[in-house]
Amino acid sequence: MKIGVLGTGMVGETLATALVHQGHSTCMGSRSAGNEKAAAWAKKAGPDASHGSFADAADFGELIFVATHGGATLHAIHMAGVDNLRGKIVIDVTNPLDFSQGMPPRILKEYQDVSLGEQMQHALTGSHIVKALNTMNCQLMVDARQVNSGDHELFLCGDSTSAKAYVCKFLEENFNWESAHIRDLGGISLARTMEAIVPLWVVLYGHIGTGMFNYKIVR
Amino acid sequence: MKIGVLGTGMVGETLATALVHQGHSTCMGSRSAGNEKAAAWAKKAGPDASHGSFADAADFGELIFVATHGGATLHAIHMAGVDNLRGKIVIDVTNPLDFSQGMPPRILKEYQDVSLGEQMQHALTGSHIVKALNTMNCQLMVDARQVNSGDHELFLCGDSTSAKAYVCKFLEENFNWESAHIRDLGGISLARTMEAIVPLWVVLYGHIGTGMFNYKIVR
Numbered sequence: 492m493k494i495g496v497l498g499t500g501m502v503g504e505t506l507a508t509a510l511v512h513q514g515h516s517t518c519m520g521s522r523s524a525g526n527e528k529a530a531a532w533a534k535k536a537g538p539d540a541s542h543g544s545f546a547d548a549a550d551f552g553e554l555i556f557v558a559t560h561g562g563a564t565l566h567a568i569h570m571a572g573v574d575n576l577r578g579k580i581v582i583d584v585t586n587p588l589d590f591s592q593g594m595p596p597r598i599l600k601e602y603q604d605v606s607l608g609e610q611m612q613h614a615l616t617g618s619h620i621v622k623a624l625n626t627m628n629c630q631l632m633v634d635a636r637q638v639n640s641g642d643h644e645l646f647l648c649g650d651s652t653s654a655k656a657y658v659c660k661f662l663e664e665n666f667n668w669e670s671a672h673i674r675d676l677g678g679i680s681l682a683r684t685m686e687a688i689v690p691l692w693v694v695l696y697g698h699i700g701t702g703m704f705n706y707k708i709v710r
Numbered sequence: 711m712k713i714g715v716l717g718t719g720m721v722g723e724t725l726a727t728a729l730v731h732q733g734h735s736t737c738m739g740s741r742s743a744g745n746e747k748a749a750a751w752a753k754k755a756g757p758d759a760s761h762g763s764f765a766d767a768a769d770f771g772e773l774i775f776v777a778t779h780g781g782a783t784l785h786a787i788h789m790a791g792v793d794n795l796r797g798k799i800v801i802d803v804t805n806p807l808d809f810s811q812g813m814p815p816r817i818l819k820e821y822q823d824v825s826l827g828e829q830m831q832h833a834l835t836g837s838h839i840v841k842a843l844n845t846m847n848c849q850l851m852v853d854a855r856q857v858n859s860g861d862h863e864l865f866l867c868g869d870s871t872s873a874k875a876y877v878c879k880f881l882e883e884n885f886n887w888e889s890a891h892i893r894d895l896g897g898i899s900l901a902r903t904m905e906a907i908v909p910l911w912v913v914l915y916g917h918i919g920t921g922m923f924n925y926k927i928v929r
Binding site: 674 | 822865893910914920
């Protein structure tokens with residue numbers, strides 16, 4: 492299918508590359524249509540890869556991944572265009588982290604009361620935001636089997652039940668996430684709880700020395 | 711040894727009961743020395759159990775557990791008395807949760823920038839605060855083996871290395887927490903990351919239908 496990925500950072504590039512490998516036509520969107528990183532990626536990733544502005548990628552995709560820097564995300568969404576995203580499922584992978592006061596990172600002040608996932612849904616009332624994948628390393632996002640044979644948890648939330656069901660199926664078919672390990676927390680307001688656990692993840696990353704770990708719920 | 715437990719709620723009572731079972735003389739402290747719940751507990755828990763004001767319990771204990779409601783904790787500490795707690799290890803089990811706006815709970819506004827654990831350390835400069843056990847059900851706190859044979863994580867932080875080492879040993883000897891599963895995150899500023907993950911825990915509790923679960927880090 493045709494997929495738009497907003498963001499040219501490590502997360503955006505890892506997602507876009509994996510999506511091309513899965514046979515999807517993928518357009519990487521960035522602030523400016525001539526972004527060098529996006530152009531280099533598209534050249535390397537082959538004929539199914541393309542690049543353009545945020546609006547180009549939003550218009551192109553039938554499904555959208557948002558992987559911009561947390562603090563820049565709402566502006567990126569605005570640039571992508573409400574109309575270009577209308578009626579589409581938008582997977583929000585972002586984290587509103589603030590490293591400006593050192594470790595551990597904080598949640599950016601403007602997202603402490605109302606999460607970035609919720610604010611994205613408010614900004615895109617005609618789209619179906621599903622918050623997912625933001626609680627782990629990007630290499631793990633695109634292949635769950637890379638840690639503990641896939642036996643660990645992916646948290647997800649969103650207001651649209653059908654959009655969440657679609658995303659679950661997509662993650663299973665493309666990124667090897669078994670449905671038993673996908674924990675649907677509820678509506679988009681639950682994005683708050685998913686964003687809040689990421690500072691701990693960053694600290695554990697420092698201690699463990701690799702991002703290739705995740706949480707498994709045990710009983 | 712002599713232990714003071716501040717708080718008469720479910721967490722305080724579970725901790726105090728387990729400590730008595732482990733052979734420790736335990737004093738449960740509450741806002742007023744004549745608290746009925748504390749008196750009933752002490753009567754039921756036997757000769758090693760006693761009760762009194764926060765100040766009584768703080769004075770009594772060589773080691774202190776703080777298990778008060780999040781929003782009431784700094785006031786409880788003040789009532790317990792800085793001098794009564796001086797030089798002692800204080801294990802902070804509290805969570806500054808705000809359920810007033812419904813689910814999921816939020817972190818109380820006054821602890822979003824500086825965590826409750828940090829504020830407790832600021833209030834008790836002569837004591838050694840160790841934040842621990844706050845990320846799980848109280849039945850699990852006092853016996854790690856009740857979930858997955860003890861194979862799951864306990865997070866802990868604090869500014870005093872020796873206090874943390876003492877607490878690790880205490881938790882291993884009394885509550886069956888193997889040292890391999892105790893993750894020392896760093897100084898007391900890391901309390902922020904430990905408090906931040908509790909709203910997700912509350913949501914998962916609702917979904918799973920029991921508090922007898924925990925996170926295991928898998929690679």
